[in-house]
Structure formats: C-alpha cells, structure tokens
Amino acid sequence: MTIALEPAAPAVQGDRVSLLRVLGPAHVWALGVGIVLVGEFTGWNFSADKGGALAALIVCWVVGLLYTSVAMIDSEVTSTVAAAGGQYAQAKHIVGPLMAFNVALFLVFAYTMLEVSDAILLGDTIVAKAGVEGLTHNSFIAATIVVLAWLNYRGVLMTLNVNFVITAIAYISIVILFFSVSPWTQGAVLKLNELVTPGNALPYGWIGVIAAFQFGIWYYLGIEGTTQAAEEVRSPARSLPYGTMAGMITLLIAAAMTWYVCASLMPWEYLGITYYPLWDAGKLTGSALLENLLFVATLLAALASANGCINDAARAWFSLGRDRYLPTWFSAVHPKYRTPYRSILFLLPIALAFAFIADLNQAITFSILSGVLQYTFMSINIIMFRKKWPLGSIRRGYTHPFHPIPAMVLFCLCVVTFFAIFLGFGSQLIAMVAFYFLISLWFHFYRYKFVRRGDQFTMPWPKPQGY
Amino acid sequence: MWVALSYACWGISIVLALWMLYDWFKVDTTFSEEVLTSSREGELEATSEKHRI
Numbered sequence: 001m002t003i004a005l006e007p008a009a010p011a012v013q014g015d016r017v018s019l020l021r022v023l024g025p026a027h028v029w030a031l032g033v034g035i036v037l038v039g040e041f042t043g044w045n046f047s048a049d050k051g052g053a054l055a056a057l058i059v060c061w062v063v064g065l066l067y068t069s070v071a072m073i074d075s076e077v078t079s080t081v082a083a084a085g086g087q088y089a090q091a092k093h094i095v096g097p098l099m100a101f102n103v104a105l106f107l108v109f110a111y112t113m114l115e116v117s118d119a120i121l122l123g124d125t126i127v128a129k130a131g132v133e134g135l136t137h138n139s140f141i142a143a144t145i146v147v148l149a150w151l152n153y154r155g156v157l158m159t160l161n162v163n164f165v166i167t168a169i170a171y172i173s174i175v176i177l178f179f180s181v182s183p184w185t186q187g188a189v190l191k192l193n194e195l196v197t198p199g200n201a202l203p204y205g206w207i208g209v210i211a212a213f214q215f216g217i218w219y220y221l222g223i224e225g226t227t228q229a230a231e232e233v234r235s236p237a238r239s240l241p242y243g244t245m246a247g248m249i250t251l252l253i254a255a256a257m258t259w260y261v262c263a264s265l266m267p268w269e270y271l272g273i274t275y276y277p278l279w280d281a282g283k284l285t286g287s288a289l290l291e292n293l294l295f296v297a298t299l300l301a302a303l304a305s306a307n308g309c310i311n312d313a314a315r316a317w318f319s320l321g322r323d324r325y326l327p328t329w330f331s332a333v334h335p336k337y338r339t340p341y342r343s344i345l346f347l348l349p350i351a352l353a354f355a356f357i358a359d360l361n362q363a364i365t366f367s368i369l370s371g372v373l374q375y376t377f378m379s380i381n382i383i384m385f386r387k388k389w390p391l392g393s394i395r396r397g398y399t400h401p402f403h404p405i406p407a408m409v410l411f412c413l414c415v416v417t418f419f420a421i422f423l424g425f426g427s428q429l430i431a432m433v434a435f436y437f438l439i440s441l442w443f444h445f446y447r448y449k450f451v452r453r454g455d456q457f458t459m460p461w462p463k464p465q466g467y
Numbered sequence: 468m469w470v471a472l473s474y475a476c477w478g479i480s481i482v483l484a485l486w487m488l489y490d491w492f493k494v495d496t497t498f499s500e501e502v503l504t505s506s507r508e509g510e511l512e513a514t515s516e517k518h519r520i
Contacts, residue, residue, distance in 0.1 A: 018506040083508045130469035143476035150483040153490075231508075322508060332503040334494060345491060348484075458508045 019084060020338040022157045023233040028226045028243025030164035031311065033250050034304035035111075035222035037170055038118055040258040041278050041298045043218030043364065049272025050215060050424070051208025053263040054201035056271075058209050059216025060255050062413065067220035069410040070375055071248040072400035073382045075241035078227040079397025081459060082236035084340075085319030086227030086312075087374060087381075092323070093459055094385050095377075097451065101325050101443045102436055103377055107228075107316040110370035112347060114222060115309035116354045117363040119144040122302040124360070125276065129295055141355045148307045149348045152314065155337045156232050163307050166300040171254060173297035174278065178257040181265075181285055189285060190264035200268065213413075213420035217368050219255040222305070223247055224374070228312040237397025275360075310344065310351075317343040323456045325447065365425045369432050372417050379411035388464035 048056040074087070083089035088107060092100035122144050123137025151159050181189040202208055226244045233239040262277045265284045274280050282294030318340035321330025334341040354363060386403055400406060421429050494503070 015502060016505040016507070017502055085508075089508065126469070126472075132469045135469055135473060139473040139476040139480075142480040146480040146483050150487060153487055319508070322504075322506060328504050331506060332500075333506045335498055335503065336494075341491065341494070345487060456508075 017333045017335050017338070019231050019333060020156065021232055021234050023160060023229055023239065025239040025243040026164055027160040028229055028233060028239050029247045030160050030167050031229055031308050032223045032226040032244055032247035034163040034167040035225045035308035036220055036251055037167055037254065038121065038301040038305035039218035039221055040174060040254050041301045042121055042275050043215060045262065045271050045274060045277040046215035047212035048268045051212035052201055052203045053196045053268040053271065055209040055212040056263070057259050059212045060219055060259050063213065063216040063219055064252050064255065066410055066413040067223055068248055069406035070224050070378060071244050072406050073378050073410065074224050074227055075244050075398045076396055076400045077382060077385055078230055078240050079237045080394060082230040084228065084231035084315040086230060087224065087378065088316055088319050090381060091377065092456060094381055094388065097448060097456065098440060098444060099377065102440060103374060104316045104320050105436065105439065106370045106374040108313050110367050110374065111225065111309040111313035112351055113354065113363045113367035115306045115313065115351050116358060117360055117367060118302040118306035118309065119355045120360045120363065122299055125298050138356065142352065144303065144306055145348065145351050145355060148310050149344055151307065152310045152344050153337065153339055153341055156311065156339060159307060159311060163304050167304045170297040170301040170304065171250065173293050174254050174257055177278065177282060177290060177294060178261055180287065180290055181261055183260065192264040195267055196263055210416060211420050211423050213417045214368065214424050217371065217417065220251050221368065221371055223251060225308055225312045228315045241398035313347055314340050314343040317347060324451045365428050369421060369429060372414055372421070375410060376414040379407045379414065382407045389461060390465065394461050
C-alpha cells in the first residue's frame, strides 16, 4: 500500500464527468474496516450490560456469523452490480425501485448517524482526557465533521489512503495491547477466571444473550460499506470481494482479542457501562505508554469511521439523484476532484445538526436500526438474485458457497436482532418503521413520476428467468 | 493547551467550510449543469469491462 497522489486526469472528458476509478483492494479494506473498527473501541461492550461478559462473547461469534453472511452475499452481488450506491444499485436491479429507494435511505441514515456517533465519541474522549472545567465537545465535533468532509470533497484516493493509515494504526494498537498483557498467562495481568465465573457469566440468563445482540452489532457494523466504492475501484470483480472478506477476517480477530483483554481486566458491571473499554484496558495495565496509545487509537478509530461514513452516505445520496429518485442536482460530480461534492456538502450540515442536538445513544440506535433493516433486505435480495439470474447466466466476480444457508442464517439473526432492539428501544423501532412507511408512500405516489424508468436499469444483463 | 486546541478546531472548521463554499460557487458558475450532472451509472462497466461469461 503506497500513499499516492491523485492521478492527473483531464477535468472534463468529452461532455461527461464521472467518478474516478483509482482504488484497489487495500482501499476497500480501509473503507470497510475503517468504518467498523471504532465499534471495538466503544459500543460492543454495552452488550455486557445487557447480558454479562459471556453474552458479549457469544454475540461476538454469532453476530460474526451474521456479518460473514453479509460479507459473502455482498461480495457476490456487488462484484456483479459494480455501481456507486452499493446495495441501492443492487436493490434497483434485483427487487425494484421502491425497495431501492428505501435501501438508499437505510444507507444514508445508517452512515450519517454513525458519523454523528463517531464525532460525539471523539469530542467526548478529548474532553475526558483534558479534564478541563468548562471545555465542551462542540469544537472537536465540528472539526471532525468539517475536516473529513473537506478531505472527501478533495478526492477519494487521498481520503482512503488516510483511512488506510489511521485504521492500520488503530488496529495495531489492539494487537500491541493484546500481546502486552501476556495473553497466554492468566493471573499475571489478566484475571478472566476471577472476573467471569459460572455465577456471573450470564447474570440474566439466555434472554440477556438475546438482548445483547443489539450492541453485539457494533463489533462489525458497517463492513458492508465497502460496496459503496464499487464505481471507484479499478477492478470491482476482484477488489470488492477480496477487500470485504479480508476486512471481515481482520475484524473477527480484532473482536476476539478485544473481548478477551477487556473481559479479563474489568468486571462485567463496569465493562457494560464504560464508553472507553479499550482505553480503560490500557489504563488498567498500569502502563502510561499503553494508556496513551489506546487514547490516540480511540481517536483515530473514530476519525476513520466518520471518514468512511461521509464517503458512503454521499455516494448513496448521489446515486439517488442520478436516477432522479431525488432532484438531479445532487448527482453533480466535481470536474476537478471527481467526487459527488454537492451530496457531501448537503449532508455536512445535517450531520453537524444531529451531532449538536442528539445524544450518543439516540444516534447509535438510529444507525443500528437502519443497518439491520438493510441486512434483512440483503437476505431476500440474494435469494431473488440467484433465482432470476442463476449461476452461469451472468458473470460473477465471486460466488458465495452454501447458498441459501448464509441467506437463511442472515434472515434469522436479523429477526433476533430486531427482537433485541425492541426490548431496548421499542418506541424508536416503531417510529423508524413508520417513517420508512410514510416516505415510501411519498416516493410511490409523488416522486416516482419524475424517474426515467428505462434509464435506471444500467447493467448489461440478460432478461431474468421467468420474465 | 486544550482550550487553545478547541479554538483552533473552530478556526480550522470555519476556514475549510468557507473554502468548500467558495469552491462550490466557483465550480457551479464555471461549468454547465449538464456537464456537472453527466455521470451515468454502469457506463464504465459497459465500456471497460465487456460483459462475457
């Protein structure tokens, strides 16, 4: 992986300006893992509050299964539907316009709210470190959102080069922490045997494990964001599956190491409520170096996540404009930087407004809900994709194994996660479903008449089976 | 130091926000709307990666 300058490209080629194809598998990895890794630094640990330390480990693996299914399904469909908008473009070609419109909104809300959560986390972490009377997080939130929006405005290659570097540093910090606490020796630093006992492993029984799903999502939330880069990678059929699957493997290892270290250093009652599990773990080792390293890594993980979220939300919004699902004004591409600059600028004040008025829990819940709605769609989408275009009928960059088992696993785990969210945030779940229902009515009865129906289906595929 | 950093963050945010607004205005007044919104989905897929099985 090298840091490269934006390639010199003519400002306008002919009469067309399009997004630049400059990314490789490492950028795809940086986008996916960059969005997700902040979940190891905060978020996953609230599952311990719901069901105890063992529940946090169980959901680490079970939700890992959910996301492995997501990564495999996404890799197959996106290696075929290589367009900005990712799951939106998939839904448009495979299910239909109304589903696509909803999926794009899931994406925009999931990523914008995650960006808001990241900025709040970064601001709160700096304020906690400073310990200065009267210092608020607002300036740090504003700088995070505006600087990253500027970076995204200036070009995708540098944006994801930066993401690669800061994500790698944050990831390496977890590895350094893991090996610094002698993980092969219990009792020296780690005390898992004393902190997780048969008596307190599952304090609320199996219903606690179900409830823990809500925050277990944070171990991997956002890995599907790799697909948003589809129109900007040099070889989508190769880079997207490779980057996404490598990202998922990376995250499974990080999640396991994070749980092991944190559950071995903190009682579940504290682990479940702290906002900084890894930073606290660094403090508990007694090493000032590790404490400062994990503080910096928490900031970098939040930055990487917000950076990837701005990239993804803007591309989903841009795609809606390009297909006239929203005004075409949003589909403008910057003639010099080749980015969807109007979409980036439009979403900037929205993110700032939510970051200043919403609290972290509301923003996180909004993001998780939109994400799980999207995963539910993906399980149905892949079944329809394989039915309409069976293997051999179109070229696929990647074919996921054991179909339809991953789709069924994904659907079942989404249902469990919805139930878990209902237990914790039932009113928000109902409000959000009502919102998507009303916005769907608006799209169907008002907006769809502006869409050029033939133009929106762009993939050069044969007719689907049964049509 | 932290308070100074906080003021620096406000300053950087304002400068970059103004720069983006300026650049947005400059681009929108230099190029036609047809050119700016001329991107088409699937264009590259269709031209650079011929779809063959």
